[in-house]
Amino acid sequence: MNSRHAPPSPALNPAGKSTILAAEQLTRRFGTFTAVQALNLSIAAGEVFGLLGANGAGKTTTIRMLCGLLPPSAGHIRLADVDMVRHPRRARAQLGYVTQHFALYGELSVRENLVMQAGLYGLSHQRQQARVAWALDVLSLHAVADRTSAALPLGFRRRLDLAAALLHEPRILFLDEPTSGVDPLARQQFWELIYTLASSGIAILVTTHYMDEAAYCDRLAMMHAGRIIAEGSPESMLSQPLPTPLLEIRGPNCAECAGWLADWPEIQEIFPHAGYLRLRLKAGTEVKPFRERLLTQLRQRGVQAVSIDTAAPSLEDIFVTLLESDSTPT
Amino acid sequence: MNLQHVRAMARKEWWHLLRDPRSLALMLLMPTMLLFLFGYAIRLDITAAPIAIVDESGTAASRDLSAHFAASHAFDVQGGYTDRQSVRVALQRGDLWAALLIPADYAPRLRQGDARIQLLIDGVDANTARLMHNYAQLLIRSLALQASGKTPPLQLEDRVFFNETRESRLAIVPGVIALVMAVIGALMTSLTIAREMELGNLVMLRTTPLTRNEFLLGKLAPYFVLGLVDLGVATAAAVWVFDVPLRGGLMGLIGVSALFLLVVMLQGAMISIIAGNQLLASQIALIQTFLPAFLLSGFIFAIENMPLVLQYLTYAVPARYYVALSKAIFLKGLSPLMLWSVTLPLVLILVVLLRVTLVKARRLGLLS
Incomplete structure (x- = not known):
């Protein structure tokens, strides 16, 4: 095995x-x-x-x-x-x-x-x-x-x-x-x-x-x-870079952020989990400046974030991404 | 055709049958039940019909007439009816089936050779009424001959063959066996294939190397065996309980019944495949096999007396041939001519049904 x-x-x-x-x-x-x-x-x-x-x-x-x-x-x-x-x-x-x-x-x-x-x-x-x-x-x-x-x-x-x-x-x-x-x-x-x-x-x-x-x-x-x-x-499949980057925000009350993050144009999808929030960004989004902006916002709003990291995609992420790219005509 | 596939299918079907006490009971008890039901219930002759004799004449001649009726097994003379009015009431109520009126001037007119008596008959059941009329007619005729004191110039000396005592039971029981075979054969098989289609077992069977011919053969084989068992039960009851002779021999009966069984089973299988579900299949099977076997086979109603259109229709009813064969085998013994003229159409029907069933079986989606 x-x-x-x-x-x-x-x-x-x-x-x-x-x-x-x-x-x-x-x-x-x-x-x-x-x-x-x-x-x-x-x-x-x-x-x-x-x-x-x-x-x-x-x-x-x-x-x-x-x-x-x-x-x-x-x-x-x-x-x-x-x-x-x-x-x-x-x-x-x-x-x-x-x-x-x-x-x-x-x-x-x-x-x-x-x-x-x-x-x-x-x-x-x-x-x-x-x-x-x-x-x-x-x-x-x-x-x-x-x-x-x-x-x-x-x-x-x-x-x-x-x-x-x-x-x-x-x-x-x-x-x-x-x-x-x-x-x-x-x-x-x-x-x-x-x-x-x-x-x-x-x-x-x-x-x-x-x-x-x-x-x-x-x-x-x-x-x-x-x-x-x-x-x-x-x-x-998992090792191929995903065109839509994934970020994970960890923190005790990061779930609150889902509300205001929904308006951000770079974000494709938000998956709330227990203790962390998973963000899938739109294809072509630069991760670094986005992460900086996110950190600033969090600080301004007084949300305690333990970490913001890029996350490894799961097969489900890959599948969803593939479906999106397949159904949007290029 | 791989016999092992057939065997696997047949064994499975057999297990199914044994596992389902209702259908097994249906198959084993129904023939006996139908036989007893029809054997005892259907009477085409009458015995002990309640009749009253109103004797207004009260002479030796009229008492002689009454005695003749009383001695007949067909009539059971009821006492206590002395006037026409009470007889009318009793006929109305159904206490009496018939009443014989002997008028006051019976004795003198009989001497003059011009006697008239009246028979009142309850005609609601036309068949019984006709039978009573015939019996009474016979009695009167023989009495009239006696009274005239001379032998008639022309006399009919009849001798009835095959059913010497002219008991309708003897003709009905072989017919019932045909009915039993038709119902068991078609009704049971009509359910069996539809069940596989309904429950989705076919999906599994389709991925196996089983072909549709193997499937059909395996599915029908256990019912064929059970059908022959039913034949045995019904025949035993016919011979030992109903005293029907088996003049044509057991082998002839088995051979002919096997052929008929194949025909009705194929009918059931075809219905099953076309209907695709058990409820519809059993209903169609009932209409297509039970009713024609009952009404159009000559079992109870003589085919010769049917309207011409129906007579032609009976040629397509397999039971028609089997009823004829079964009656002949039980009562007469088979003549080669009879055998061929009746088995040939059955074989023809078998071939047509087989062809249609095999074509329709394509929709099962099994290998060819």
């Missing part, structure tokens, strides 16, 4: 790992509306790839095309060297898909759901037994194996979903918002599982709207209006 948090090499695919999924110029139109536009994407074995974007950005359409659920209007998808569009059956044997909502059978027990799923993937009887036992083990579902699935807490059901998608040993796993609605502890466990799986060589594509989770991915792609607007490792 520690090695995952070390900055990965700038080469997108870890050395020696083969590309599992490659999408080229992937496009999907619904009538005159283009949901996904000329998308290029590649994921290597053992890589955790995060697809980010607001609702309607085209994440779900993309994932549905990649899973073979939706034929693309144009473009190619190769999954483990199988052409997804031409040989969907062979491609499907290579992928596991965990949908956003529980899609297994609630009336059946955990074990029955797994046995059925193993059968649907054509596993032999012996293999079924072995794989179901493995899945119950790895996903800690033994204790609830004979309980009715619908009666289980959400965290267990998500794990059952994951177990069902892994029985046939897919080479890539698609996780559509796997942790939405799951409590923080279960989320943590879920991510540890994802790392374990990835380290065994499975490629993983995950969509999420939790920005803190995005940081766990090896590589990210941010989607907006059907296109990828930024791509790279979280570290490389």
